Amino acid sequence: AERDRPLEAAGLLLDAGEPEKAARMLLSLPESVTKSVEPRAMLGILSRLGTVTDSEPGLLLLRANGAAQLGRLDQVVEDVDRAAALVRHADPPVRRRVEAAVARTEFFRGR
Numbered sequence: 001a002e003r004d005r006p007l008e009a010a011g012l013l014l015d016a017g018e019p020e021k022a023a024r025m026l027l028s029l030p031e032s033v034t035k036s037v038e039p040r041a042m043l044g045i046l047s048r049l050g051t052v053t054d055s056e057p058g059l060l061l062l063r064a065n066g067a068a069q070l071g072r073l074d075q076v077v078e079d080v081d082r083a084a085a086l087v088r089h090a091d092p093p094v095r096r097r098v099e100a101a102v103a104r105t106e107f108f109r110g111r
Helices: 006-015 019-027 031-035 039-049 057-069 073-089 092-108
Strands: none
Touching: 006 019, 006 039, 019 039, 019 057, 031 039, 031 057, 039 057, 057 073, 057 092, 073 092
């Protein structure tokens, strides 16, 4: 991760049987990391995390950003809606990121 290769680091942690550490490492990354990595690779790592991704708003936003780069708008809307449902007990920065993502998806929906 210190070598600016977060997906490789997360993959190694998953291979080592440490999904919690991989999730924490991915959560510590800025949201803009999705613009600097291959979206399919990001989605692959998040898929390997399985239910951890589906229950963590920050990871859902990373998955939504990766899906947006691939033009999968249905998945983006689904992930943002799920993140919005889970964000109540998250840290304030995550709540603000989810609120911004919800606003963007509402714009996509024409509202």
